[in-house]
Amino acid sequence: MAKTPTDFQTLRDLATRIRIHSVESTAAASSGHPTTSSSIAEILSVLFFRTMRYKVSAPRDPSSDRFILSKGHAAPALYGAWVENGVVQESDLKKLRQLGCDLEGHPTPRLNFIDVGTGSLGQGLAVAAGMAYLGKYIEEATYRVFCLIGDGESAEGSIWESVNFASYYHLDNLVLILDANRLGQTRATMVGHDLELYKKRLEAFDFNAIIVDGHDVEALVKAFDTAATVKGKPTALIAKTYKGRDFPNIEDKENWHGKPLGGETERVIKHLKSLIKNPGKLNYTIPAPLSEVPAVNISNIKLSSPPNYKQGQMLATRQAYGTALVKLTESNPRVVALDGEMSNSTFSEAMKKYGPTNFIECFIAEQNLVGIAMGISCRDRTVAFASTFAAFFTRAFDQLRMAAISQSNINICGSHCGVSIGEDGPSQMALEDLAMFRSIPGSTVFYPSDVVAVERAVELAANTKGITFIRTARAPTAVVYPNDQIFEIGKSNVVFSSPKDQVLIIAAGVTLHESLLAAKQLANSGVAVRVLDPFTIKPIDKIGIVKNARECGNKILIIEDHYPEGGIGEAVLAALAEEVNIYVKHIAIPRVPRSGKPADLLNYYKIDAKNIVNHVDEVIRK
Structure with missing residues (x-):
């Protein structure tokens, strides 16, 4: 017998409770973002207690719907939602932002209900799109992915790389929620409350765009229900909201960004408590996942056959990259290659020829490329290898930095390194890539010198935690090593x-x-x-x-x-x-x-x- 969905008044009360948690926790921390948390309270209430299908007992269960809070500074609201469903202790909110507490200023996977770290704006949608791609094309699963972004961060170009990707791949299991609360950090946002302009922009990318009152739980429920019926395209909910919603004399006012309410705290909390209709224990329903996804094993992946070259043979190291990927995939079908429309140069095209589900074309959008790799590798469902010219990963350094914060296991291959690429000139020459990847916490940096070493580097990377980087070259060079050479990380x-x-x-x-x-x-x-x-x-x-x-x-x-x-x-x-x-x-x-x-x-x-x-x-x- 199906459980009765959470009623609208309970959703309203849950939203108010989320606001109270946000105000109290930021007051205790003497820092944080209560006003931006307030603008998304109803959205989180509807998502977590009516729309999303997930297991409270196992927040990262692979069968469950996913949620990415791209505007990570609204973390107090997210933590409040997890308090209300019982995963976080309410007393822990008083330790927000304190050393030793996992409820940090922006969400990180130290928490068992967070997939990736967010807060460097413009990145969450790429991760969500990677999750949605995984669910639609690789898992063929029923789970859905929800990503909440701020209107301020919609100015980031990386957002539109991800919008383009989601549209191209018809990710109808992805819902983008735009929290249009009108105010940025120092002034009004570019578009403000011109919701029709957002709608036109998203429809131009072939999104199903819905304008909704972001504080009306009934309208939000209807909008999310509609999104679930749309086929062949992603949906965007453009939610008109107000920063500091239900904070008297603060709502929709400038100069409250990133500030606890200080002397206004008691007054605001008293008002919020007066809005709650059911002050006791609330009855709510969290829907279960529609189906279970099978368990997968991505550990101890080996090349299907050893390297097979002749010493002295002239081959570019980049050529062995694609060969190694195919060999890994022959051993484990969960190996996935992604490329930035350079696959015939990086040689990842070998994976495209091997099988369409094992290759994702991300086109010339390197920031999104790294984000997609993070998304498909979440919850240990795939081993992801992303490639393009090594020089072009520099523009995705922030994504790589956040991947480390996110405890992501992603593998990067950068080809065409150094002046040895020749006539193309300095814009194509990676000459700072080793420095960049060495600076990433917990990273492993491979610089294989022949094709035998490349195959073994790829094999080692597939089984190494954290961010790995493999540097490959354009020019043919001699095979140095015998095919049975043993390679180890940290061993020359x-x-x-x-x-x-x-x-x-x-x-x-x-x-x-x-x-x-x-x-x-x-x-x-x-x-x-x-x-x-x-x-x-x-x-x-x-x-x-x-x-x-x-x-x-x-x-x-x-x-x-x-x-x-x-x-x-x-x-x-x-x-x-x-x-x-x-x-x-x-x-x-x-x-x-x-x-x-x-x-x-x-x-x-x-x-x-x-x-x-x-x-x-x-x-x-x-």
């Missing part, structure tokens, strides 16, 4: 050595190959050097580097196709920080480069074999 490999080495050369990618050429030339002239391939730049192999440096006269030469800041050189220097009597010479790209043939550029910036020979001579004479 010596690829050229003798018993009497005078200098340790550390290099990766194209400069490793140039270093090997130089080492052979030097050997012919009676100078012995050792060449070390770090494989991972984070973590760097401190033990291996120190050991080999000591065996090579305490002299190191680092050669890299990257800016000096944040790359291999600084990783090595950090590892040597507490060591004494080790001399290090570091050669990198010293300034913004220019176009040219790859060989000419390597020579011009003194990172080719000829120049490496000269650098070794200088190090020996130190």
Whole structure:
């Protein structure tokens, strides 16, 4: 027998209670956003106690509907909703924003009912669209995804990347809720309460757009019910709301953004309590998921077959990326590749050919690309690999930063690194990518130097928690390793050595190959050097580097196709920080480069074999 849906008056009372929780918790914290929390109270009440189907006992159950609060500064309202359904203790609200309390200023997955961290505005919709794509095309499940954004953050371009994606893929299981409360932080928003303009914009992207009074629970219920019947397109609810709703003399007033109510707290709470019709225990119904999704296992994924190359064969490292992805997918169908319309350059197109459900084209929208990867990897339902030119991930750094805060497990592959790409010029050359990915908390940074290493890097990344980055190159280089070579995270490999080495050369990618050429030339002239391939730049192999440096006269030469800041050189220097009597010479790209043939550029910036020979001579004479 079906349970009776929560009645409208109970929804109104729940909304008022959410407002009270927001006011009291921010007052206790002496900081926070009670007015912006107030504008979404009815929306959360209807969603959490009438519309959404989820399990209170298991907030991240994969069968349940998803909710993303993109305007994360309204966290007090969200926490209030979870107090009302019994997941959060009301007493914990008094610890809001305090060190040691998981009810932080903006939501993070430290809480068992939060999928991703939000608060850097403009990002939540991409994650929600990734979740919806997963549900519609990969899971073929009944769960729906709801994303609440603020009208202020609709000025972010990333929002419209995500709107475009949701429309293109006909994500009819996605509902965007626009909280049009008219006020931003310092002034009125761009569009204010011109709801018809929002409607026209969203309809232009083929959304089913519905204007609704965001404080009328009956209208909201009807709008959400209508959204559930729409097929072939996503729905947007454009909710007219007021900041500080039901706060007398504060509602819809400027200069209250991000402020607790201070001396007005008691007066406002007294008024809010007077609005509650049923002050006792409320009877509400939370609908159960329509169906259960099957359990999946994405642990311990292996290549379906080992690398199969010939040493000396000339192949670009990027070529092995697609090959490795297909091999992983042959072992586990939950491996998914995403690309920014560069798949024939990154070689992720191999996944497109393998199977349509294992490849997501995200087009030239890198911020959305990373957000979609976060969304499909939530709740451990897929292993996501996102790729484009390494240089273009710089524009998605904020998304990557938030992915780390979100405890996301996503894998990034950036191709076309360094000046070695040649004629395309500096706009296409990734020369700061290692620095960027090294700076992300908990990240793992791979820099494989041949196709064998790439396949193993992809395999390791698939089984590594956190953000991983794999740096691949455009130009063909020789296969260095045998197919049975063992690779480990944080473990370097010596690829050229003798018993009497005078200098340790550390290099990766194209400069490793140039270093090997130089080492052979030097050997012919009676100078012995050792060449070390770090494989991972984070973590760097401190033990291996120190050991080999000591065996090579305490002299190191680092050669890299990257800016000096944040790359291999600084990783090595950090590892040597507490060591004494080790001399290090570091050669990198010293300034913004220019176009040219790859060989000419390597020579011009003194990172080719000829120049490496000269650098070794200088190090020996130190």
